[in-house]
Amino acid sequence: MAFNIAIDGPAGAGKSTIAKLVAKELSYIYVDTGAMYRAMALYFLRAGIAAGDKEKITAACGKITVTLSNEGGEQQVFLNGENVNGFIRTEEVGKMTSAVSIYAPVREKLTQLQREMARTTDLIMDGRDIGTCVLPQAQVKIYLTASVETRGRRRFLELQEKGTDCSLEEICEDIKKRDYRDMTREISPLKQAKDAILVDSSEMSIDEVVAKILEIVRDAT
Ligand code: DC
Numbered sequence: 001m002a003f004n005i006a007i008d009g010p011a012g013a014g015k016s017t018i019a020k021l022v023a024k025e026l027s028y029i030y031v032d033t034g035a036m037y038r039a040m041a042l043y044f045l046r047a048g049i050a051a052g053d054k055e056k057i058t059a060a061c062g063k064i065t066v067t068l069s070n071e072g073g074e075q076q077v078f079l080n081g082e083n084v085n086g087f088i089r090t091e092e093v094g095k096m097t098s099a100v101s102i103y104a105p106v107r108e109k110l111t112q113l114q115r116e117m118a119r120t121t122d123l124i125m126d127g128r129d130i131g132t133c134v135l136p137q138a139q140v141k142i143y144l145t146a147s148v149e150t151r152g153r154r155r156f157l158e159l160q161e162k163g164t165d166c167s168l169e170e171i172c173e174d175i176k177k178r179d180y181r182d183m184t185r186e187i188s189p190l191k192q193a194k195d196a197i198l199v200d201s202s203e204m205s206i207d208e209v210v211a212k213i214l215e216i217v218r219d220a221t
Pocket of ligand 1: 011012033034035037038094097098101126127128129130178182
């Protein structure tokens with residue numbers, strides 16, 4: 001049976017940074033499920049479908065194929081055969097993703113794909129519902145979080161580095177809104193699984209979080 005590590009948590013908690021490093025240490029595949037939801041959101045944006053148009057979104061789901069590949073440890077996401085890694089990290093796509101990931105047809109499509117990958121492959125998968133819904137049998141479950149202020153500051157510095165003009169207050173407000181939407185949606189809301197271990201990274205360095213998770217994995221094997 002494959003060994004699965006599930007990492008869930010809110011936006012900006014550092015899940016992908018940490019999961020990538022842990023995957024490298026363990027020689028596991030890293031699966032970023034947020035990128036899969038982002039690829040679907042990109043399709044809806046490009047097709048001019050509004051986030052509130054459940055009917056059109058449901059119909060469009062049948063026309064979408066999302067696939068992943070791993071190149072040099074970096075996950076590549078393909079939308080109907082096109083590599084869309086370069087298009088899915090914008091604020092616009094992020095907001096759309098949070099808004100359309102409430103719909104069952106969107107979630108069912110990706111959940112199925114994620115379970116198939118985890119059945120045969122040792123992997124570390126991050127998202128919002130991995131420990132609670134996608135892989136309830138995962139051998140290790142982590143709920144990685146940090147305060148809104150810490151997450152806002154990290155995002156602010158990231159955007160500043162890219163030369164994007166932004167305000168810390170607005171970023172924190174956006175984070176709160178996204179948390180609220182992700183945590184209160186009807187299907188697979190973000191929450192800590194009963195058997196997940198809570199790691200709060202507010203006062204921890206990246207190295208400390210990676211070491212903590214590796215220790216949890218060691219204890220489970
Ligand atoms: O992790 P991220 O910021 O790339 O995720 C973008 C959005 O996708 C997030 O607001 C909620 C949604 N998402 C989800 O609903 N379920 C997942 N497993 C992963 C992401």
